[in-house]
Amino acid sequence: MNNLTEFEKYVIEQKGTERPFSGEFVDHNARGVYCCKKCGAALYKSEDKFNAHCGWPAFDDEIAGAVARSIDADGRRVEITCQQCGGHLGHVFEGEMLTDKNVRHCVNSVSMVFKPVDELNQVASQTRTQKATFGAGCFWCVEAIFAQLEGVLSVKSGYCGGEAKDANYDTVCSGRTGHAEVVHIEFDPAVIDFETLLTVLFESHDPTTLNQQGNDKGPQYRSVIFAHNSDQVDLANAYINRLTEQGVWQHPIVTQICAFDTFYPAENYHDDYFAKHGEQPYCQLVVKPKFDKVMSKFADKRKKD
The missing domain is CATH 2.170.150.20 (Peptide methionine sulfoxide reductase.)
Structure with missing residues (x-):
């Protein structure tokens, strides 16, 4: 806010x-x-x-x-x-x-x-790669999933959507800055399109729980899409409307759709957290089940060796 x-x-x-x-x-x-x-x-x-x-x-x-x-x-x-x-x-x-x-x-x-429009669409007009920014709970879980998709060139954990002019893990975890934990994705739309990224996003978290994913509670864990251009706004709204009409979820979807503003990269020790610390209890109990579930459904979209 x-x-x-x-x-x-x-x-x-x-x-x-x-x-x-x-x-x-x-x-x-x-x-x-x-x-x-x-x-x-x-x-x-x-x-x-x-x-x-x-x-x-x-x-x-x-x-x-x-x-x-x-x-x-x-x-x-x-x-x-x-x-x-x-x-x-x-x-x-x-x-x-x-x-x-x-x-x-x-x-x-x-x-x-x-x-x-020049601010919203500047990335798409200057390069064939595009960006997407999603919040879906702890960014350790989300980063691990999107990093495996073919066509995703980079994934960086960080913070977006807050009032403060700076962000770090401790202040964001306090819930007082208004930032969400997010992943900032660069992707090649010729290989993977934005709607496929949306499909992965909604398969990897519960979009009906307000400011919460599992036991992780607070506004920093909210479900949110930070749109980089007007096309992403339209696609995200259409996708959510389709899920609602199909009755995919028993409860209303509370995912926010906001215009992208400023992304603050997370501290370096968050990079590839699941890959580096997969044996830790949180990774085994929280991250791995989500990772395995989504990867089993999107095996054809995984990066080639």
């Missing part, structure tokens, strides 16, 4: 409203993704933004699964909130015929941050 100013708290947490035509995104036309100011979840794509001449940013569509709707306290309007953190965004209106979709999400600028 990000630190909020008093005015941001007023709008996002107390359901206030900024003055019309006062927000920074009213006439904003850059290409990219609008994300929740409070938690960083991706909410709207720039191609769905239009000028409604109402004084607030307007969108005629949201990123699938990103926005929740409920009847406002006034009993008449429909409030929209961030599906991930519940932060107040504004209201949604239908029947105005302002666009072909006939929907207007009227959103407070102060409820959002903007990630420009």
Whole structure:
């Protein structure tokens, strides 16, 4: 979660409203993704933004699964909130015929941050390799699995998604910095695509337990996808929606989808931890069962000798 100013708290947490035509995104036309100011979840794509001449940013569509709707306290309007953190965004209106979709999400600028397309897509545009960043509990488990996949060029354990401007194992384990333990993956999309990585991710952890994997508890162990571009946002949302529709899990999936920001590499002693310390009790009891389960299902995706 990000630190909020008093005015941001007023709008996002107390359901206030900024003055019309006062927000920074009213006439904003850059290409990219609008994300929740409070938690960083991706909410709207720039191609769905239009000028409604109402004084607030307007969108005629949201990123699938990103926005929740409920009847406002006034009993008449429909409030929209961030599906991930519940932060107040504004209201949604239908029947105005302002666009072909006939929907207007009227959103407070102060409820959002903007990630420009050149920032989100810079890696994909500069090289044939791409990056993916996932949190799925203890990074010792996750790193061991993804490091074995053919097409995965490198996997680095680390920290992402916190408030602090630096991160290390001790402070992140305290649960106070807001960072998640993650793996930062570089992969060759010609060999393994992002959707296959998602499949491995959801096979390797329980995405229905909030801030917990097994006995590891705390926000640092949350299930989260830090998207590096708008395509990853779409693919991740579509994948989660498909799992939900198929009833793969008995409980709701709580995996967060956030725009990637800053990755802090973990200390060197975490590198290849399972490979180096596989006989330790934690590795034998926690890491190895997950590793064996996933590797048996994805043997054809393992790296060639």
